[in-house]
Amino acid sequence: MNISKEKFKHDFIEQLMTRRAKSVKEASDWDKYATLGSLVRGYLARNWVKTNLKYCNTDSKQVYYFSMEFLMGRLLENHLINMNMLDICKEGLDELGINLEDVLNVEKDQGLGNGGLGRLAACFLDSMASIGIPGHGCGIRYKRGFFEQKIIDGYQVEMPEKWLEEENIWEIKHPEKAVEVRFWGGVKAVKADGRLEFFHENYEPVLAVPYDTPIVGFKNNTVNTLRLWSAEPIRKNFDFNLFNKGDYLKAMEYNYLVESISELLYPNDSHPEGKLLRLKQEYFLVSAGLQSIVRSYKKSDKSIKDFAEHVAIHINDTHPSLAIPELMRILMDEEKLGWEKAWNITTKVISYTNHTIMSEAMEKWPIDMLKSLLPRIYMIIYEINERLCSAIWKKYPGEWDRVARMAIIADGYVKMTYLSIVGSHSVNGVAKIHSDLLKDEVLRDFAQFYPDRFNNKTNGITHRRWLIQSNPELTELISDSIGDAWIKHPRMLRKLLELRTDKAFLDRIFEIKQNNKKRLVDYVGKNYSIELNIDSIFDIQAKRLHEYKRQLLNILHIMHLYNMLIENPQSNIHPRTFIFGAKAAPGYSVAKKIIKLINTVADKINNDIRVKDKLKVVFIENYSVSLAQLLIPAANVSEQISTVTKEASGTGNMKFMMNGAITVATLDGANIEMLEEMGRENIITFGLEKDEVLELYSNMSYRPKDIYNRDVRIKRVVDQLTNEFLPACRDEFAEIRDLLLMDNEPYFILKDFGAYLNAHEIVETLYRDKYSWQRMSASNIACSGRFSSDETIREYSGDIWKVKSTLI
Numbered sequence: 001m002n003i004s005k006e007k008f009k010h011d012f013i014e015q016l017m018t019r020r021a022k023s024v025k026e027a028s029d030w031d032k033y034a035t036l037g038s039l040v041r042g043y044l045a046r047n048w049v050k051t052n053l054k055y056c057n058t059d060s061k062q063v064y065y066f067s068m069e070f071l072m073g074r075l076l077e078n079h080l081i082n083m084n085m086l087d088i089c090k091e092g093l094d095e096l097g098i099n100l101e102d103v104l105n106v107e108k109d110q111g112l113g114n115g116g117l118g119r120l121a122a123c124f125l126d127s128m129a130s131i132g133i134p135g136h137g138c139g140i141r142y143k144r145g146f147f148e149q150k151i152i153d154g155y156q157v158e159m160p161e162k163w164l165e166e167e168n169i170w171e172i173k174h175p176e177k178a179v180e181v182r183f184w185g186g187v188k189a190v191k192a193d194g195r196l197e198f199f200h201e202n203y204e205p206v207l208a209v210p211y212d213t214p215i216v217g218f219k220n221n222t223v224n225t226l227r228l229w230s231a232e233p234i235r236k237n238f239d240f241n242l243f244n245k246g247d248y249l250k251a252m253e254y255n256y257l258v259e260s261i262s263e264l265l266y267p268n269d270s271h272p273e274g275k276l277l278r279l280k281q282e283y284f285l286v287s288a289g290l291q292s293i294v295r296s297y298k299k300s301d302k303s304i305k306d307f308a309e310h311v312a313i314h315i316n317d318t319h320p321s322l323a324i325p326e327l328m329r330i331l332m333d334e335e336k337l338g339w340e341k342a343w344n345i346t347t348k349v350i351s352y353t354n355h356t357i358m359s360e361a362m363e364k365w366p367i368d369m370l371k372s373l374l375p376r377i378y379m380i381i382y383e384i385n386e387r388l389c390s391a392i393w394k395k396y397p398g399e400w401d402r403v404a405r406m407a408i409i410a411d412g413y414v415k416m417t418y419l420s421i422v423g424s425h426s427v428n429g430v431a432k433i434h435s436d437l438l439k440d441e442v443l444r445d446f447a448q449f450y451p452d453r454f455n456n457k458t459n460g461i462t463h464r465r466w467l468i469q470s471n472p473e474l475t476e477l478i479s480d481s482i483g484d485a486w487i488k489h490p491r492m493l494r495k496l497l498e499l500r501t502d503k504a505f506l507d508r509i510f511e512i513k514q515n516n517k518k519r520l521v522d523y524v525g526k527n528y529s530i531e532l533n534i535d536s537i538f539d540i541q542a543k544r545l546h547e548y549k550r551q552l553l554n555i556l557h558i559m560h561l562y563n564m565l566i567e568n569p570q571s572n573i574h575p576r577t578f579i580f581g582a583k584a585a586p587g588y589s590v591a592k593k594i595i596k597l598i599n600t601v602a603d604k605i606n607n608d609i610r611v612k613d614k615l616k617v618v619f620i621e622n623y624s625v626s627l628a629q630l631l632i633p634a635a636n637v638s639e640q641i642s643t644v645t646k647e648a649s650g651t652g653n654m655k656f657m658m659n660g661a662i663t664v665a666t667l668d669g670a671n672i673e674m675l676e677e678m679g680r681e682n683i684i685t686f687g688l689e690k691d692e693v694l695e696l697y698s699n700m701s702y703r704p705k706d707i708y709n710r711d712v713r714i715k716r717v718v719d720q721l722t723n724e725f726l727p728a729c730r731d732e733f734a735e736i737r738d739l740l741l742m743d744n745e746p747y748f749i750l751k752d753f754g755a756y757l758n759a760h761e762i763v764e765t766l767y768r769d770k771y772s773w774q775r776m777s778a779s780n781i782a783c784s785g786r787f788s789s790d791e792t793i794r795e796y797s798g799d800i801w802k803v804k805s806t807l808i
């Protein structure tokens, strides 16, 4: 945006007056935020319209990213940066006596996601807009996003999240673009012109109403769209019929059931529950999304037969996998294409990303549930399965077992992973090791059957939010040092490698880290009344709480450090601050116990004056995108310590790296590619490797009790879970102790404990030598450009979606 400061100030005052009927003096922070927001929205509207016109006029292929989650965080600052308005705005407001940061802090996070998968969708939208890909998000406008976490007496308590309580200034509702989604009922087959036609009857209709949010590209005048669907009762005939019949209660019940569809985001990220409402949500998303795509496609005079040349649809995990039978339904029942043609189009249009290898996390739906809620969709899946099974049989005659293993419908369930593979032309994992495991282990049968379909697309993160926005001082230092071309070409960050020996540069990196730590120290002081030592090593693990992510390994190590300090008060360890941020799924009781353990240990340590200057443990409540933007730039050490094979990729690992933290890592997920990019001298790795883990799983020979009996350090911390060491009721943590000592404990916590201790000794030694640490830190920043999601999106665009940038 080319706008002068004077014009901006003038517009702001006018807008404040017309929208809020207030002067600057009277305005609250919310007034100022709403005013600035609507001003920005006004400025970007022209480009939004222009972008849509351009896509239409140039007949560009469109990509739709279907996802049950979009974890967008705050939008205002992001828009200001991408529209090149941040400085003007900051200065202009300053002159009006308004502090921009206070205004930005008013905005609630748009938290419509659980974690990695949802945040990846948000980073991808930012990258698509920024490199000029005509790509749009399609999701659900949940009234309540991911729950708000409170810690009460050390326990996680979930509170409803209410991001829509105040007006959402970014969205535009489009009732004129609403579509109808149909549930329940039955299917009638009618013979017409020698072919069978199917009609869905006696269904319950739901109105899907879209709300559009602009996605602004970085200084390129592109504005794409995130379309979120909200469920509303059909006001037309349906409920009037009920009212007319005098069935008031039934009509009200209908309203309630409909609105519940977009009421809340399910907070599970690894144990999909087979809940009917979740299945409704998934179908609601894909049916609304596809109907609106087909409708807008048909407005041009293109033939439906050419649909695949103009549209690519990506499904973010299996959650939107009903897009496959739904597109088949639309093409066959509404557009009257035959099965072969419809199938050809569907598989060309759809592509699928898998985000987990854990079998318990793979989605499957009970046959009866799917069949009664979505009778026509079930028929189509049934037919897809029939055809799949006979194709397998044809290729591998006599191999009954193989057919049984690969069937989409089996054991009373519909397996969404298999449906997604069969119905798409591309299946990708999210880091090299993960894609290899899919191909060689978990989905081997399918990889043999469809050898060209499987590929890897290593995740990425948008450096615009995770560096430029969250770490402005570092951004400025980088641009002062190597120019600002890296912003459009993040691989150019590598130029910083030349400065690794420049002490003045390394000193600046250190100072900036201290400043970022100071902001976090202030936040912790204010919110938790815990005083942190800014010169201690800030060691952070921030991610969802899950056994495989091994927050437990981290806290056991902290208990060990504490034991060492108490035993040996003179020991000269470098002071450490351990920081956790993590939400547990509300029904995941072990994960919640681990939170209680972390808080119990934190209390004990933080209140023991003997270790006052050496050790602190902080659990930050309600980890979110905005808190991540505060935590990550303040980290010296990044904990990426999952059990090898379990973390598909991780993306937090990349964010910490980009902000100059040193990673303590297992060779899992994208940690491996991070190591390859920066060299092993710049990362601290430990623990079992892939082949060892697979070996232990297959021969079932892991006996943690042997380790416990052999290693006194381990015996002590494990015993401390249940003796009087912790001020908790005696058997509070007995379950954790039992899990750790169980034969074939699947996360190998005790097995990796010794190696983890050594890794932390290395951290300590390195940190003591300021310049060697800062050199590593600089190398991390320099090598992080490869993990920009711009690069990831270029690969998706070229290899999978076959779409080109519309820039230039």
Ligand code: 26Q
Binding pocket: 114, 115, 116, 117, 118, 120, 266, 267, 268, 269, 270, 271, 272, 273, 278, 319, 355, 356, 361, 363, 430, 459, 647, 648, 649, 650, 651, 669
């Ligand atoms: C499914 C059915 C019913 C209810 C909930 C769910 C559900 C919801 C969210 C299942 C899984 C998720 C989220 C998974 C997730 O975030 N996976 C992470 O994806 C990241 C992006 O690819 C990876 O970096 C992480 O390694 C992976 O754990």
